[in-house]
Amino acid sequence: MLDILRRIVQEVSSATDLSDALKVVVARIRAAMNTEVCSVYLFDPESKRYVLMATEGLKQEAVGRVSLSSSQGLVGLVGSREEPINVDNAPTHPRFHFLSETGEDPFLSFLGVPIIHHKRLMGVMVVQQRDSRQFDESEEAFLVTMSAQLAGVIAHAEATGNILDIPSATNERKKSTRFNGAPGAPGVGLGQAFVLSPAADLSGVVDKEAESVDDEIGRFDLALEAAREEIRILGEKLSSELRPEEMALFDVYLNMLDDHALGAEVKARIREGSWAQGALRQVVMQYVGHFQLMEDVYLRERATDIIDLGTRILAHLQGSDAHAQEYEFPDDTILVSEELTPAMLGEVPPGKLRGLVSVKGSSNSHVAILARAMGIPTVMGVVDVPYAQLHGLELIVDGYRGQIFSSPNDELREQYQAIFDEEQALQKDLQVLRDEPAETLDGHRIPLWVNTGLITDAVRSLERGAEGVGLYRTEVPFMMKDRFPSESEQQKIYRQQLETFAPNPVTMRTLDIGGDKALTYFPINEANPFLGWRGIRVTLDHPEIFLVQIRAMLKASEGLNNLRIMLPMITSVSEVDEALHLIYRAHAEVLEEGFDVEMPQVGVMIEVPAAVYQIRELGQRVDFLSVGSNDLTQYLLAVDRNNPRVADLYQAFHPAVLTALKMIADMAHEIGKPVSVCGELAGNPLGAVLLMAMGYDMMSMNATNLPKVKSVIRGISREWADQLLAEVLQIESAPVITATLQLSLEKAGFGRIIGPGRN
Structure with a gap:
């Protein structure tokens, strides 16, 4: 059976279009299972009907003409239950529905399996036989396996428009196909796909x-x-x-x-x-x-x-x-490749580039880092898209949610065009808030800082009214080199950041590599890198790297004294004690060299569950606490947010996450230590309202989101936010919490800020 399956998959993959693929499937499966009928019914979500699209054994004239409603017959039962139905006498089954046009009256045995792609029902595959018998377990398993393979073929056909021939009882409407990836750079891009392939193999x-x-x-x-x-x-x-x-x-x-x-x-x-x-x-x-x-x-x-x-x-x-060579790129190019590289960005005139799509890669790829710096909407890791067949098709890139849509219908196009236009208008409208404080209607003020890694981020942050830096990712300069940067090189880079924001504070996180961030010249090969050697664990094991970095930070802060140092991936007080010992040592060495540098504030990141339960002990050793909500959510929910297959399980408004955040804020205030959030949740207007109500003293975010968050905070009262927090903490479902937040802010007049695609 395995050999047969491989041959069928190979033959189906080489079919020129969906119709040919389905004909191959039904013919080969009928022969392989030695049965009399094999048919494929595709589900049309517009009319909610199953349409017979291929058969071997039933009347060919019924193909494309015969259909069943979603609740009709055994086919409808397979679809609604989303599991195989195996009966030895179909006509006696209470859900049996006779289709005289197909000529199926002589067939008693029925085995139907659903065709499902990423939770979406695509259709039903059926085999039938005259004799009254149940198909055995191996036959059922074979058909289930084949349906899983066929689901991908159908999804690819949707992406390239080959599936539009499904007859519909309603008016024919063009169907859009969505593919999920990982957000690479925020924004919405509409345009024409241009597939760039390597020049040589x-x-x-x-x-x-x-x-x-x-x-x-x-x-x-x-x-x-x-x-x-x-x-x-x-x-x-x-x-x-x-x-x-x-x-x-x-x-x-x-x-x-x-x-x-x-x-x-x-x-x-x-x-x-x-x-x-x-x-x-x-x-x-x-x-x-x-x-x-x-x-x-x-x-x-x-x-x-x-x-x-x-x-x-x-x-x-x-x-x-x-x-x-000079390619003829369209004016609205969406650049698509199996693996986008930074050099590929240089191929397209910047004025023509509307978006980027890469089948491989993650949000930490070099190309994603550059795309964020250039402000180009990007989706990475779109593993299921038939990229080679997209050339010339109309595409929509949703860099907020990490999704792309091929051949969008008018309704979807208009929706995303409205989002794009709204984004442009909103940015202009929000510019007037640049120098205004983030203060609620009843006088509660909360500083809004930014997360930076590139000097471009710093410039953009000041343009949007940032009051400081809550997270400077020092690993970015390390990732851009092919060796460890020297102390003087680091000092120069850090000085630039500190001068740009002076006299406002700049919080520099010590080198945070491992997990999904690594250096080519310092390989970390682990079976499970997110639970391995990363963050503070690496630098404490290599004090020579840690001390050089701290010395460079301290020297860069001379005369400015706006440096704050933050330690990542802390899980125990012993790590903090060891790091503080090295920081004090580096400070003494810098003073001996003649630099006049104050001892900066030192804080820790709360991003693993172990740290959540040690707030009191950690807080007694440092000057401030900062929650890394991205990693904290990832570790609490055991979900890799860069993995497109489970990305929908990464829920920032999960009740467990909100409970943990509230507990952190409460305990920090009990011991009198300031606490902030520097993850993506702070840059989401919905999340920012909750964090403010929880009592966080400062929020740090992507510069792009800062004006939106400021606009919302200035339009509500702290009392209103407190009531909203009390309401959502009683809700047990993340989607319901999200919907409640959206509805509340829409009613408060912030529909433009939290519109589709921005959360």
Whole structure:
């Protein structure tokens, strides 16, 4: 059966359209199961009917013409119960519905299984036989397995428009198909898909001996220099969009192409007798294999960088200058690729780029970091989309929810166009609030700070009225380099951040790598990185890294004294004690060097359940507490929010999360320590209202969301927020809590702020 299944899947995958695929399925399954009938009914959500779309054994003239309502017959029962129905005498079943047009009257045995894709019912697959018997367990299992494979085929057909032939009892309406990924950069983009593929295929290169080693090295040198020049040109195209700190990524690319790096290894293979293309493939695939075996998301994505560079060199070796050619991009380009790379962004004129879609990657990919800096709506990790078939189709990119829609109908297009227009108008309207305080109608003031990582973030934050930095991600400069930055390099970067916001405070989180963030030059290979060596655990094990970073921070703060230091991933008081010992030591060393630097405030991040229950003990050792709501939610709910398959289970308004947040705020106030939130919940106007009511002293957020949060806070009273919090804390369901918050804020006149796609 397994061999048969593989052959069917292979044949179905090579079918040109859905109609052919369904014909293959019913024919092959009927033969494989040695039964008399196999049929596929597709569910039309518009008319709520099951339409017979393919059959072997029933009358062919019934295909496309015969349908059942969602509650009719055994087919409807399979769909409504979403489980197999296996009966030995179908006509005697109380739900049996006879369809005379199909000629099914002689068949007694019936086995139907639902076709489901990501919780969505796509249709029902049925086999029938004249004899009265129940299909056995192996036959049922085979049909269930086949239906799971077919579900993906149908979903792909929807994405490319091939499924629009389903006859409908209602007026024909174009169906939109949604695919889920991970949010890469916020915003809404509407436009035309442009699929960008590699110019050459490394995997297809064969091994050959070099006829002349010198000639092959000469060819490789020319190709290597051409690839370097290409990267320089692409970097220059983006230079007006990015700050020097982000542009450093292109320096990393150039360093990787250096004669002493990848180039040297390829030449060594050529000298061993391989031709240039083969040597290049061997070296690149060796790197890629090394990275792809790693569990860490960020490290696996560095394999993408290596492949991108390798294919660029190969294109020049093969005489194909495809990467450097001028594509004719539409004015509303949605750039789509199996694996987007930063260099690909340089291919599209910035004025034409409306959105980005990548099948692979996560919100921490290099390309996502750059997209956020450039303000381009991006969705990463759209694993189920048939990307190669999207070229030229109309797409909508929802960077807030991490979703894309192909071939949207008029209603959906109008909805997202309205969101896009509203976003543009709202940003203009909110600019007037820049210098106004976030103060409620009854006089409660709460400072709004920002989360930054790139200097672009800092500039954008000041433009939006930020009062300080609640989280500066120091790992971003580390991720942009191919080695640990020196103390003086770090000092320069930190000084820039501190000067930009002075005299307002800047909270610098010590190096937070591990989990979904890693450094190529400091690999962390673990089976479960989120529960492994990350955050403070890494830096305490490497005091030489920690001390250099702290010294750089302290020196950068001289004369400004607006530095605050924050320790990530704290799970015990011993970690805090050890870190404080090192910080005091670094401060003493900096003073000995002649720097006049005050001892900064030190705080801890509350982002794992263990820390929630040690607020009193942790708070007695530090100056402030800051909740990392993203990780706290992830650890409380055991959900990886970057995994698109379970992303819908990551619920910021889960009752357990809200209870934990309230408990943290209450305990912090009991011991007299200020407490803030620096996760995404603070930047969501719905969440900000609850956090303010819980008593948080400050909220830090993405600069884009700051004006929206300020607008809501200035339009409500603290008393109103307190009553809303009391109401939602009694609710047991996250979706109901979310709906309650949305309705309450809409009634309060904030429909524009919390409109669709923004939460």
